[in-house]
Amino acid sequence: MTSLGPLSRSPLVDQATQRLREQITGGHWPVGTRLPGETTLAKELGVGRSTVREAIRALSGAGLLAARQGSGVYVVATEPVEDWPARLRRAAVVDLYEVRTMVEVRAARIAAARRTDDDLEAMDLALARRRRAAEEAGDAEFVDADIALHTAVVAAGRNPLLTGLFADFAPVLRRGLIDLMALVDLRAHDPALGDDSHAALVEAVRVGDPDRAGQIIERELEGTLRLLRRETS
Template identity: 35%
Template sequence: MNNRFTLPQAPRRSLVDSTIELIRGQIEGGAWKVGERIPREQELAEMLEVGRNTVREAIRVLSHGQVLEVRQGDGTYVRTNIDPAEVMRRVGRSGLREHFALRCMLETEAARLAAVHRSKADVGLLRRLLKARGEQEQHASSAAFAEADTAFHCAIAGMCGNGALAELYRYFANSVRMNTLTALKDKELPEPGLATHEAIVDAIERQDGEAAAAAVRNVVAPLIAALEKSG
């Protein structure tokens, strides 16, 4: 393996974070490919002009995120060129319009599939979660309302019968909650009421996938339209 290229020196603002970003950048850029061993700690420390402890901590973080794999006595290998945690951070930094557009895509398909796979118990759960969600003014805080709203939508994803979609939405849920809170602070944006959410559950109960998908779009579309108009 040729390690003769040079890396930019890590900025001093946060050595561990900067080192993580630089190592991740080399992996994403293809300098170190999946399955390839990266330079050893001492080499990386010299390339980045940081201490070995900083490099070791950066590798620990990336290994915990399963980007790197540490093989005792052998070295550290690239496991994937995509850092799931960083991807979600980037998703979290996207604009509100992009967030709700992505959310609409995921929730539309989740509702469509949930209508096919739901059980009687699933419908009962959705009714209870929707009652707990209620309207915003019923809650002591916007955070409590956002939490209840997110729990409702997560439950739909959880009963869609597609484990990959359910896990993706569960991972996406923190971004959903945070962006819901952001939207609630903007009084110019419409807040989807209880009735529009009840239409989703009604369609799922009837096992009408197309109606369930349409009901989700009716919830999110006014928000997207308002954001497009303001943006």
């Protein structure tokens, strides 16, 4: 096994984590290997045991290490587990839109069945904001207003998991939509871009028509998805 070598100045925990990660991903400690004890690692790295402990905790959180009661810390993987936010950031916008369509169609149907007066007020305000942005704002502000309306519809479904999932999507959606608008100038001939369908969606939720709400949002998102596929193919 190659020597780890002492670390330079702070941040020591980050450096210790990186050095241990390199030993794992580089194959010096294969899967199944028991790590040297904290005292040994601390001495080789030139840091305190608490720094080693924090580094091991970080690598355990990444799925590379696992502690076994009474036995020690073992290598369980050579590649870190990619968390959900990282996957979203790396996702192609077409893939994201396919999932978004599934989420929002169901969310719109649920919203039509569960919406409250407060939800309807939030959607009306969001629709009005979207219309103002269509007249007065640039693409980025319009996208923000559009996402705010969709967020209000999803929130009306009163399912915290759906709401949280859409919130995770929102930053990546925003970036993808702004890029798409810059690429094909979507608002050149229709600054409000689908105002009729968005107003119809709000109305379908208002009157409690889940089938209509689902159909409207599916048609709207599928249209954008077709455009994305054409522009990215």
